[in-house]
Amino acid sequence: MSSPKTIRWGILATGEIATTFTKDLLVNPSTRDVTAITHTVVAAASSSSKSRAESFLRQCNCPSTANAYGSYEELVHDPDVDIVYIATPHSHHYQNAMLALESGKNVLCEKAFTVNAAQAKILVDKAREKNLFLMEAVWTRYFPLCVHLRQIIESGTIGPVMRVVADLSVALSPEKSFADGKHRMVNPYLAGGALLDLGVYSLNWIFQTIYYLQPPETRKPPQVIGALKMYDATSSADETVSIVLTFPRPRSAGGDAHAIATASMRIATTAADRERVPCVRIQGTQGEVQIFNAVRPTRFRLVLVDGTVEDQFWSQPGPGKGSGWYNGFSGKKNAEGEGQGMFWEADEAAFALVEGRKEGRYLDLEESIRIMEVMDEVRRQAGLRYPDKIETTDFPVNL
Numbered sequence: 423m424s425s426p427k428t429i430r431w432g433i434l435a436t437g438e439i440a441t442t443f444t445k446d447l448l449v450n451p452s453t454r455d456v457t458a459i460t461h462t463v464v465a466a467a468s469s470s471s472k473s474r475a476e477s478f479l480r481q482c483n484c485p486s487t488a489n490a491y492g493s494y495e496e497l498v499h500d501p502d503v504d505i506v507y508i509a510t511p512h513s514h515h516y517q518n519a520m521l522a523l524e525s526g527k528n529v530l531c532e533k534a535f536t537v538n539a540a541q542a543k544i545l546v547d548k549a550r551e552k553n554l555f556l557m558e559a560v561w562t563r564y565f566p567l568c569v570h571l572r573q574i575i576e577s578g579t580i581g582p583v584m585r586v587v588a589d590l591s592v593a594l595s596p597e598k599s600f601a602d603g604k605h606r607m608v609n610p611y612l613a614g615g616a617l618l619d620l621g622v623y624s625l626n627w628i629f630q631t632i633y634y635l636q637p638p639e640t641r642k643p644p645q646v647i648g649a650l651k652m653y654d655a656t657s658s659a660d661e662t663v664s665i666v667l668t669f670p671r672p673r674s675a676g677g678d679a680h681a682i683a684t685a686s687m688r689i690a691t692t693a694a695d696r697e698r699v700p701c702v703r704i705q706g707t708q709g710e711v712q713i714f715n716a717v718r719p720t721r722f723r724l725v726l727v728d729g730t731v732e733d734q735f736w737s738q739p740g741p742g743k744g745s746g747w748y749n750g751f752s753g754k755k756n757a758e759g760e761g762q763g764m765f766w767e768a769d770e771a772a773f774a775l776v777e778g779r780k781e782g783r784y785l786d787l788e789e790s791i792r793i794m795e796v797m798d799e800v801r802r803q804a805g806l807r808y809p810d811k812i813e814t815t816d817f818p819v820n821l
């Protein structure tokens with residue numbers, strides 16, 4: 423057996439998700455039966471200071487040889503970096519990804535991909551021009567649970583999918599949690615709000631079960647009707663979003679499919695029992711699949727019209743040890759023997775590099791653009807615009 427190919431990562435930014443991702447990246451891939459690739463971290467950069475990058479590398483147990491940088495520019499010029507993981511707020515993705523691509527680096531960029539579709543298209547063009555890999559890090563889509571879900575749909579078990587209802591809502595008490603208005607969830611200068619932060623997951627559940635499963639030549643953008651409620655009268659961050667989508671589909675595929683995407687940082691999906699109330703329902707003519715966690719799902723329920731009710735479980739292998747990894751504001755810690763599950767998207771990026779692919783298999787760049795277009799349209803209908811300096815497609819812009 424040939425030895426695994428090691429992918430050398432550079433981590434751009436040192437906040438919450440950068441920490442979780444980096445810890446997950448360093449979980450031994452053999453714990454999830456991946457043997458052809460491994461990951462290492464060769465560098466991390468903080469825009470605040472070199473010492474912040476140093477303490478990040480220590481905190482994540484990165485190799486002692488990893489370079490710490492006090493600027494993102496230094497990171498993207500490190501010749502040892504194969505791929506840059508971008509973990510800044512949404513507002514910064516376009517500038518940071520452009521910086522990395524211009525410097526010849528492959529990129530895995532956190533969700534939401536950019537602030538608007540125009541930025542996303544320019545990044546995609548740049549990646550193609552430079553023949554580089556680029557992927558949006560919607561980690562949930564790479565979970566084996568989601569791969570299996572899509573296989574179930576393709577097998578016809580639930581019949582043609584006619585409707586998907588998807589919600590990601592968390593009661594965050596924003597006035598209390600983010601009182602000074604600076605937090606990325608409510609700060610318009612960071613493209614904060616429910617739509618880009620949470621709604622993007624709801625849209626991904628819908629897109630992956632309706633749009634992605636159509637042959638590329640029949641995929642058409644959905645019609646969109648959206649409503650946004652703003653967080654407060656003075657802020658341009660939304661707290662609750664509801665979107666109705668109609669996906670045009672050939673009659674042979676079941677005809678048009680409907681979907682409803684919702685998200686909120688004001689009220690939770692369910693006030694009490696998250697284990698019993700599904701947040702995503704994928705409904706076909708012969709049955710449905712129910713999902714109980716829209717971000718880090720570990721179980722789904724298959725309910726068929728013949729009366730079958732079956733729960734299926736997927737673990738997230740890793741060292742866990744209740745180490746306080748990021749759990750979406752829940753404050754819960756991962757159990758002993760668990761990882762977060764961000765390694766699946768990292769594996770997909772690594773396999774793409776090894777195989778010479780320039781896009782991910784489970785969420786390609788055209789679809790990331792389509793999803794950004796839906797969010798643009800919702801904002802257009804609701805009259806929500808972020809500050810010019812983060813909506814711009816100019817590069818470079820000092821944010």
Ligand SMILES: NC(=O)C1=CN([C@@H]2O[C@H](COP(=O)(O)OP(=O)(O)OC[C@H]3O[C@@H](n4cnc5c(N)ncnc54)[C@H](OP(=O)(O)O)[C@@H]3O)[C@@H](O)[C@H]2O)C=CC1
Nearest residue numbers: 435436437438439440468469470509510511512532533534
């Ligand atoms: N996949 C997932 O489950 C999750 C994804 N996310 C996504 O990850 C991204 C970052 O979120 P998260 O890690 O929670 O955010 P944090 O605020 O914890 O971290 C963001 C980091 O970005 C850097 N940064 C650069 N410029 C700014 C700026 N002007 N304001 C704030 N930070 C800045 C900072 O790192 P430095 O000082 O080192 O440069 C900062 O630590 C978002 O796009 C979010 O949607 C977030 C949570 C979960």
Ligand SMILES: O=C1OC[C@@H](O)[C@H](O)[C@H]1O
Nearest residue numbers: 592619620717749750751
């Ligand atoms: O990506 C995310 O996943 C979990 C959410 O709670 C968080 O706000 C978001 O950024």
